[in-house]
Amino acid sequence: MDLRLGTRILRPGQFAIMTIGLVGGADIAEVTADPEAVRTARADGRAIAVAPSSEEQAAACVRAGADLLIGDAFAGVAAATGAALLCSAPERAAGVRPDGVLVRATDPYVAERLAGAGHAVLVDEADPAVVSVFAWTGARVFRTADLDATRQVLDMVASIIGTRPPAISRRGLA
Template identity: 30%
Template sequence: MAAPDVDLQTSLRPSAPELPDPPDRLRLGHRTFPRTQPLVMAIVNRTRDSFYDAGATFDLGPALERVAAVAADGADIVDIGGVKAGPGDVVDEAEEIRRVTGMVAAVRASHPELVVSVDTWRSSVAREACRAGADLLNDVWAGHDPELAGVAAEFDVALVCAHTGGLAPRTGPFRTGYDDLLGDVVGGVVGLARTALAAGVASDSIVLDPAHDFGKNTWQSLEVTRRLDELTGLGWPVLVSVSNKDFVGETLDLPLDQRREGTLAATAVCAWHGAQIHRVHDVAGTRRVVDFVAAVRGDQPPARTVRGLA
């Protein structure tokens, strides 16, 4: 008897914890979006040592100017961070709160149409940010602070559940290895989502993030991009953050200031695979890319159609 066809990789993959049926909408604080609507999240760093802009928006004035510019370029969300993701200056909780909360309040007052996200792994910072008006907690460090999900539930805001492969905050990967990378990604973020649901976070306010480069080398970030449909296929909203990252630079052997085309190519692949939120530096370029991909996918109509009709 012939052996049955078996996908060995799939058969060996550990099964992820189950989630309830995915929601048919995405609610980020005061805004609700259809699941087919691509969203652009603009990065605004209140740090002196950010890897990309080298502190250009550390001061409040330039940071607010950046928000006004990205809103004009088509951003739906602004992601405010007070601590560099990688190794760098020591920033305690009090200083992170100082950098973030005033900015959140100012953006909420000046741009009520924008979703305000805060990039933090600390529940104390998250609580003060929510009091200031944040709609979304972008926890890129995979639930390192177990109380953060409870803060999201307390204030009825959205929460990002990310995969880092067990990496501690502000550390870099070293000789990372996975028996099945996407199995680990899916299992990790689904487990965090279940924890969030148990803490009381609303099911329509949970976002999954494979976290390119976090706990991953370049080969692994490329694999996450190539196989992203295995995560989006769960039906839950997925955020990707590929903008100018090292896997883009290493793949093309380009320095930080020459990674725009590679970033947009990675963005297009992720959008085709169904990622809904795109965290970026280049808002205008990303807006065009994700809107075009959405039209190709049939998720939204072209902005104008006159060719062959007039």
């Protein structure tokens, strides 16, 4: 199933990188759960995620332009406002639109099971080797501080699985 974050649609086999703060090249920026910070980040054009501390704060951030709420406790706000939700399990997202549910996975087996059931999966991982395993098993969103290495690994995996052409195509001649 597709994952819709604001105007961005992430299809199965496509990857996105989430960073804390406004890091150039990231697809999703996690910013402070403050409406003014959300409005400032919104001008940058990428999807905006927040980890609010209350339902009121979550609703205010969505009104300011946040696309993704982080935390099981905000399923009701996400359902009422149309925002996406990052949760710990699909059943925690009652009422949230199906293309707005992002589930956190902590091991590749769980990621593969969730992705196989049609759920969009997020992992927090910085090690490029582990990122490649999660990407191969179906995870789509990667929260990391090492944007360049993660992007390179995800581009490689996308080329191998056939959702992206290789950056360089050479024919081996002997």
